[in-house]
Amino acid sequence: MGIPPSSAGHSPGDTAKGEYLKGAEADQYDIDWTDIGEGGDELDLLHLADEMADPPGIMELAEVTGVEGDEPFFYYLNPRPNAKMVSPFTSVALRPRRDWRLSLKNPMEEMARKITVKGEWSGEHEGATSMGDDGQTLVFQLRKGDRFAKGEKVFVRIHPGLKAATGQSLDSINWSFRVSNSAEGYYVSQTDVDDYSPVAHEETAFDGRHAEATQVDLTRRPHYAPAATPPFYYRTVPSIFPRVRVVTPAKANKTARQDGLIFFAPRNTTSGHDFLTIMDEKGRLIYWQQLTGLRPSKSRVSTTGTTDFRVQDNGHLWYYDPLVQAWVERDKGYRIVRTRRAGHGYRPNRHTFRIRKDGTSLAAVYDLQPLVIGGKSAQVAGSIVQEIDSKGRVLFEWRSIDHPIISRTVKMALEKSAGSKANLEGIKNMLHLNSVDWDKGGNILISLRRFGLLLVDRHTGQTIWQLGHLPSFNQFTYLNDPRPFSLQHSPKLLDNGNLLLFDNSSPSLHPRYSRAVEYRLELSMGKGGRHGLRKVWEYKGPFSPFNGNAQRLSNGNTAICWGGGGGSGSSPRPVYTEVTPAGEKVLEFQLEDGWSSRAFRLQWDAVPHWPPSALFSGRASSTPYVHYSFNGATNIKKWKVLSGTIEEARKATGGRRLPNLVKVHTRRGFEHAFSLRDTIQEVIQKLPLPAESLQCFQAVPVNYKDKDLKPSKAVCVER
Structure with a gap:
């Protein structure tokens, strides 16, 4: 077999340097691989003439799997x-029929002898064959460091002789596929899948180093009665943290308090910084983490945050970290457990990620491909969904390019725009995959912002139904909703079978509003018949051009995040609204300068592995204050304040404590502070302590079992 022209001068199987960029090489491309955008430079599919025929049937595999x-x-x-x-x-990957199983004494060994994978230029590839965690899917994986040649055709052969448990014998199975001809840097090395290097050491990440040690006068406003969180006098939270205001206080016995805390990831639209945030329903901060920082390779602030900060089904926190371009898992001590990227060398799509208790995850990918349309080049972002088991094996992969209606519509839209060079500049993000999830049967619900929704049979890859914005894509009839949803986010099939989603709505519709809406699916039993979609509930709110989500809570309430609506200087918008089934608003938070892609109400109980923070603001010659907090702790009942000499403070390391108890008080907020001058005078009047015993202080949190937790570091006043 010949060597392709692009590989001239290399032996078969070699790949020319730079064909697939990674690491620092990829940084020369000023492309944000993880956030290709919500709007702007995309072709308008909603107004594309519907010139396509009825969708063809799903590809029949009988001809290659007989x-x-x-x-x-x-x-x-x-x-x-x-x-x-x-x-x-x-x-x-190969998966047999549900009712069949291979009759093999040693399945892995026998399958390894029965499968051959051969590239037309790279030759035969050795690899490992194993059974996925699902016990159904056989996966052949290339050896680490190996890959197929760019643009080559790959042939797969399953040799005859395999037998099913029924006694039937398999004929040989042969099929082929072609590798991408792209040379862009959206692939990463298979050996880089699980690398992660935290920017800061975990033990000191939240010890007050972000605080502003400046003088503050707490008499300007009643203590612990802030108009917004964090209040202006906090010093263990950075000043760029987006301020949150409680505009509708929690109504007693009407909120879903039993469902836990409120999670969101706000962006400060003035500074461009992103944060992970947990609050209780009173608006008190529980946890913050500054997500974005300096990119080591570019020395600039990253502008890509996360959209899916939540507790996943395995009970741990997950979020997307743009610095390492991977999903990060933290346990209930906030320790980093592991990271996850997408399979097959792709960089993950930051918008969505799901993981079950067994470690099986759903990942999304932007599949960036160069295409030539009308003699002009264009960069087109397709969409990929992968189900990946706990060992990193891809058990299922859905690609938009394999879907006939989607691929034809995209091609037709690009061809219509080929007459204008401007229309083909930039990255054409015409699908915008923004959500994936399992239904209770294990099928996969996919949200393509500009097409609609698909429910895909995870076992076969066939489309069960599709609900969309284009007539050729849509299999449903709206029965009682004159304004069909559009540009949606975060659809969820509820336990009762209904569909709940956040409907951003088209900006061309008037009046402008977005909404959370629930539909009942009335599925046709006849083959090829149209399905019915009946609206059963909705709640309208401010118009949100991008992002947002809706979550059904255990008491029937619905939690809604209203997404993004503008940049710096835009009007404040709700980040979390909780409403009853009757539409009564029972809780609402508002961001003063920023927005969040999503918000969730979830159960979370955590004790951080780092110590509490403690620091001084001001100087002894003015009005010094001691500030302390325990970032991430969910079970703090009260605080103890200890004091000691400088010599005693030097010994108060490794969990040791200062000897003198000077103050005990209940927890009232995230951070507490007291005037050093007033406290010293108060203590001297009550306790026979020399002045040098009040030079250093330490804070100790106490949980609801009245157990002392780890103390803060000792902080000493400057004299």
Whole structure:
């Protein structure tokens, strides 16, 4: 077999330097791989003339998966037969029919002898064949460091002789796919999948180093009665933290308090910084983490945050970290447990990620591909969804390019725009995958912002139904909703089978508003018949051009985040609204300068592995204050304040404490502070302590079991 022109001068299987960029090489491309954008430079699919025929049927696999008879043995193959633009790091996956199993004494050993994977230029590839965690999917993975050649055709052969448990014998199975010809830097090395280097040492990440040690006069406003959180006098929270105002206080016995705390990831639209945030329903801060910082390779502030900060089904916190371009897991002590990227060498899409208790995850990918349209080049972002098991094996992969309606519509829209060079500049993000989730049957619900929704059979890859904005894509009839949803986010199939989603709505519709809306799906039993969609509930709010979500709570309430609506100087917008089934607003938070992509109400109980923060503001010659907090702790009942000499403070390390108890008080907020001058005078009147015993202070949190937790470091006043 010949060597492709792009590989001239290299032996078969070699890849020219720079074909797939990674690390520092990829930084030369000024492309934000993880956030291709919500709007702006995209073609308008909603107003595209519907010139397409009815969608063809799902690709039949019987011709490549036959047995001695007519029934196919394998109902799922990946990559699909004749697939194009496949990752050079792809694995090969096969899944038999649900009611069949391979009759093998040693499945892995026998399958390894039965499967051959061969590139037309790179030759035969060795790899490991293993069974996925689901016990159904056989996965062939390339060896670490190996990959297919750019643009080559790859042939897969399952040799004859395999037997099903029923006794039927498999014929040989043969199919092929073609590797992407892209040379852009959206692939990462397979060996880099789980690397993670925290920017700061975990033990000192929240010890007050962000605080502003400046003088503050607490008499200007009643203590612990702030108009917004964090109040102006906090010193253990950075000043750029977006301020949150409680505009509708929690109504007693009407909120879903039992569902836990409120999670969101606000962006300060003035400074451009992103934060992870947990608050209680009283608006008290529980946890903050500044997410963005300096990129080591570019020495600039990252402008890409996260959209899906939440407690996942495995009970741990997950969020997307733009500095490492991976999903990060923290346990209930906020320790980093692991990171996850997408499979097959792709960089993940930051918008959505799900993980179950068994470690199986759903990841989304922007599949950036260069296409030539009308003789002009364009960068088109396709969408990929992967189900990945706990060992990193891709058990399922859905690609938009394999979907006939989607791929044809995108191609037609690009061809219509080929006459204008401006229309093909930039990255064409025409699908914008913004959410994936399982339904209770394990099928996968996919949200494409500009197309609509698909429910995909995870076992076969077939589309169960599709609900969309284009007539050729839509299989539903709206029965009682004159204003169909559009540009949606965060759809969820509820336990009762209904569909709940956040409807951003088209900006061309008037009056302008966004809403949380719930539909009942009335599915047709007849093959090819149209389904019905009946609106059963909605709650309208401010218009949100991008982001947002809706969450159904255990008491029937609905939590709504209203997404983003503008940059610096835009009017404040609700970040969390909780409403009853009757539409009564029972709680609402508002961001004064910023917005959050999503917000959730979730149960969370945590004790951080780092110590509480303590610091001074001001100087002894003016009005010094001692500030202290325990970032991330959820179970603090009260605080103890200890004092001692400088010599005693030097010894108060490794959990040791200062000897003198000078103050005990209940927890009233995230941070507490007291006037050093007033406290010293008060203590001297009550306790026979020499002045040198009041030079250093330490804060000790006490939980609801009246157990002392780890103390803060000792801080000493400057004299």
